[in-house]
Amino acid sequence: MIDATAPSPPVRASRRRTHLDHLLVFAIIIALWSLATWHFGTYWVSSPWAVAIRFVETVASGELLRHAGYTLSEAALGTLIGGVPAVLLPLLLRRHPVVVAILDPFMVGGYGAPKLAFAPLFIVWFGIGMESKVALVVTVVFFIVYFATLNGVRALDARLVQTAQILGASERHVARSIVLPAAIPSIFAGFRIAVPYGIAAAVIAELISANRGLGYLVQNGAMNFDTTGVFVAVLMATLLVQAAISIMNAMEKRLLRWRPPSEPWLETGT
Amino acid sequence: MTDVPATMADVASPPTASRKWLIHGGRAALALALIAGWEYGARTLGPLFFAPPIETAQRLWALAVNGQMLSDIMATLRVAVAGFAIAGIFGVILPFLLRRSPRATEAVEPAVLFTMGIPKYALAPWLILWFGIGDMPKLVVVTLVVFYIVFITTFAGIRGVDRRLISMARVIGASERRIAREIIWTSLLPFFFTGLKIAFPRAVSATIVGEFLVSTQGVGRYIEGARQVSDTTGVFAGVVIALALVLAINAVLNGIERWALRWQPVEREMEL
Amino acid sequence: MSPLLEIKKLGKRFPARHGREPSPWVLQDLSFSVAEGEFLTIVGPSGAGKSTLLNIIAQTDTASAGEILLGGASVTTRDPRALKPGIERRIGYVTQDDNLLPWRSTIDNVLFALEVQGKLDDASRARAEKLIQAVGLAGFETYYPHELSGGMRKRTALIRTLVYDPPIILMDEPFAAVDAQTRTQLQADLLRLWEMGRKTIVFVTHDITEAIALGDRALVLSKQPSRIAAEHTIPIPRPRNVKDIFALPGFAATYEKIRADVQ
The missing domain is CATH 3.40.50.300 (P-loop containing nucleotide triphosphate hydrolases)
Incomplete structure (x- = not known):
């Protein structure tokens, strides 16, 4: 039998071609960026090289990582405080549809509300420290994850619950062994959207008012006409988002081994 | 613990009259409790933290009467609509162009996914250096925020067009124009609304955040201006305006969608 | 000796919904015993x-309408x-759809009933293993349902019920x-x-x-x-x-x- 894990020669060749294409796109982006730097001057558009050097320097000095650490803790804390009740609430309310119906217009309103517009309000309430950023992340994360989980619980296959009950499962077993695992893909889908958004929310709150964090670095760089500093901070924020996505992908792969493999996102469908 | 059957059937069962009353009563009670909590917060924490509901209402009335509310809303909507339109055009056209070449799609995929993760608002301070404090920096931010939403939704939409339907139509001899109108258009319509429903409120919200950072007018300017002079009533009134504006837009878009997609079962889409 | 299961004059019609009339009788006066x-x-x-x-x-x-007796007592x-x-x-029930739990492997699906009934021990595990052998699923214990063929899924569903007897x-x-x-x-x-x-x-x-x-x-x-x-x-x-x-x-x-x- 053929080993299914080893790609056949044509597949390998096309994969190599794709990697080359990726490098090519990367090179084009860097070239365009350099062209912009050359045309407008480093004062307006910092060069890729200067950004790379500054990035390494500020990572080495620990300054960049310290600010990234603040932003990351705000986002992580907010995701935790907002995400945990957002997952638990639909699971606990599964047998109480009336309560879900009562909450619904308020949740829909919260979901649709422009949460980022609340940032000044949170600064009024919690000051310019970490608390106001965490509060903003909490409101951003909570509603997204709540509706994602609720969708998962609602889409639950009633026949699986019945089967489990016939096999002798108590309500507790049903909640733990049927409802929760069935909702996990939806919960993940929620966090996948909520976490990058939460990191962005922390950065935005720092942009408005803060004395530390990546948003503060951006604002500070702009104030000193230091475009290199601005770019480095934005790059770091983007890397945080990518890291969060990679971690979630790895967790999802582990937790959802039982699912048939699905197509990647931007698949062409041809 | 009792073993009542835990099917979702009890959720789907039609609400009886008493149940309807319970739900409406519960909603009214919860709304009252929220306002009471607001009032209580104003009394215990002081007007610097919590503007009392009455004062907020009076401020809203004053803003409505002197015309500032309308001019701020119009200023915000102007940028939001312009950014939405530009992003909409590129976000729809690019996927159609990319669709022709799977290789190009694969080539740009990592770049798209990476740049999508850039917190676009963080570019605002740099854009202000470039463009000054006019509408331009906000417009760029709004366009970037909306572009990715439209791009991803359209891409998913194109992929979702059922190829079997198209080849079936070819087999029975439908013209390409007819196929485009009958199959591609109707298949894309739900995605178009999904994109619109997600992207337009997001454009408004992005404009408001842009106005926090740089502006001379608009709803966001009003909120941030009030915060900077510790006018908590102004912050509350501004947030209420922003909330009402976006929720009203959501309601209108939902209404339009329900009307246009009468043939489809209703579902709540995920936010992108 | 009374029958183990007795069905007496069983009737079924689905209830009225949204102001519609109740459905006609699906089952009526149905009686038998086992x-x-x-x-x-x-x-x-x-x-x-x-x-x-x-x-x-x-x-x-x-x-x-009607009555069901299980071991002589009405249920x-x-x-x-x-x-x-x-x-x-x-009463065990093997349905038309296999209704396997997609996040559990073959062996975990078979053990599920024992697990929730608190009967999971060495003897019951051995019994599960014996049933898996008997229907030819040995070697597929760690496979997830989506990796099994239709026939294998049916066998899993069958022994999942047989295992708790x-x-x-x-x-x-x-x-x-x-x-x-x-x-x-x-x-x-x-x-x-x-x-x-x-x-x-x-x-x-x-x-x-x-x-x-x-x-x-x-x-x-x-x-x-x-x-x-x-x-x-x-x-x-x-x-x-x-x-x-x-x-x-x-x-x-x-x-x-x-x-x-x-x-």
Whole structure:
């Protein structure tokens, strides 16, 4: 039998071609960026090289990582405080549809509300420290994850619950062994959207008012006409988002081994 | 613990009259409790933290009467609509162009996914250096925020067009124009609304955040201006305006969608 | 000796919804009984309410009229909230869809019932392993349902119920969705397992051959409103060879008689 894990020669060749294409796109982006730097001057558009050097320097000095650490803790804390009740609430309310119906217009309103517009309000309430950023992340994360989980619980296959009950499962077993695992893909889908958004929310709150964090670095760089500093901070924020996505992908792969493999996102469908 | 059957059937069962009353009563009670909590917060924490509901209402009335509310809303909507339109055009056209070449799609995929993760608002301070404090920096931010939403939704939409339907139509001899109108258009319509429903409120919200950072007018300017002079009533009134504006837009878009997609079962889409 | 399961004048109609009239009677005046250790098959045309009947017995649905006795005691309820699916583990139910838990591997699906019943020990594990061997699933213990073939999923669903040994097992066309060859194999497997323990089985099918091959006795359901139209004792001695069931004496005559009763 053929080993299914080893790609056949044509597949390998096309994969190599794709990697080359990726490098090519990367090179084009860097070239365009350099062209912009050359045309407008480093004062307006910092060069890729200067950004790379500054990035390494500020990572080495620990300054960049310290600010990234603040932003990351705000986002992580907010995701935790907002995400945990957002997952638990639909699971606990599964047998109480009336309560879900009562909450619904308020949740829909919260979901649709422009949460980022609340940032000044949170600064009024919690000051310019970490608390106001965490509060903003909490409101951003909570509603997204709540509706994602609720969708998962609602889409639950009633026949699986019945089967489990016939096999002798108590309500507790049903909640733990049927409802929760069935909702996990939806919960993940929620966090996948909520976490990058939460990191962005922390950065935005720092942009408005803060004395530390990546948003503060951006604002500070702009104030000193230091475009290199601005770019480095934005790059770091983007890397945080990518890291969060990679971690979630790895967790999802582990937790959802039982699912048939699905197509990647931007698949062409041809 | 009792073993009542835990099917979702009890959720789907039609609400009886008493149940309807319970739900409406519960909603009214919860709304009252929220306002009471607001009032209580104003009394215990002081007007610097919590503007009392009455004062907020009076401020809203004053803003409505002197015309500032309308001019701020119009200023915000102007940028939001312009950014939405530009992003909409590129976000729809690019996927159609990319669709022709799977290789190009694969080539740009990592770049798209990476740049999508850039917190676009963080570019605002740099854009202000470039463009000054006019509408331009906000417009760029709004366009970037909306572009990715439209791009991803359209891409998913194109992929979702059922190829079997198209080849079936070819087999029975439908013209390409007819196929485009009958199959591609109707298949894309739900995605178009999904994109619109997600992207337009997001454009408004992005404009408001842009106005926090740089502006001379608009709803966001009003909120941030009030915060900077510790006018908590102004912050509350501004947030209420922003909330009402976006929720009203959501309601209108939902209404339009329900009307246009009468043939489809209703579902709540995920936010992108 | 009273029968293990007794159905008396059972009736079912679905309740009114959104101001519509209640549905016509799906089942009406339906009565039969099952003795301990008996393999009863029920044949009926599609839409005859076969699944509804099993759902009512397994208590995933209510009856609108009549009574069900389990071991001589009434277990009937009209209140949907008072239903006890599987009535305290005395009734096993193998449904048409396998309803395996997609996030559990084969072995974990088989052990699920034991787990929730708090009966998971070395003896029950060994029993599960023996059943897995018996139906040819050895080597597939760690596979997830989506990695198994249709026939393998059916076998998993079957032994998931057999492993906790409920006194009565209901089966709702469990082999309807697989190809003919696999179906014959599954029928043979089922008979072999049944010979080992002689459980009481109520097996519903639309396939007359299947009803004859498996059952001691076959009931024929009429069209809606369904009731028992006829009853036939299967004269074919056991052990039976399912593959050659057509050739066995008595098959052809029984088949003809049942076919005449199924409208």
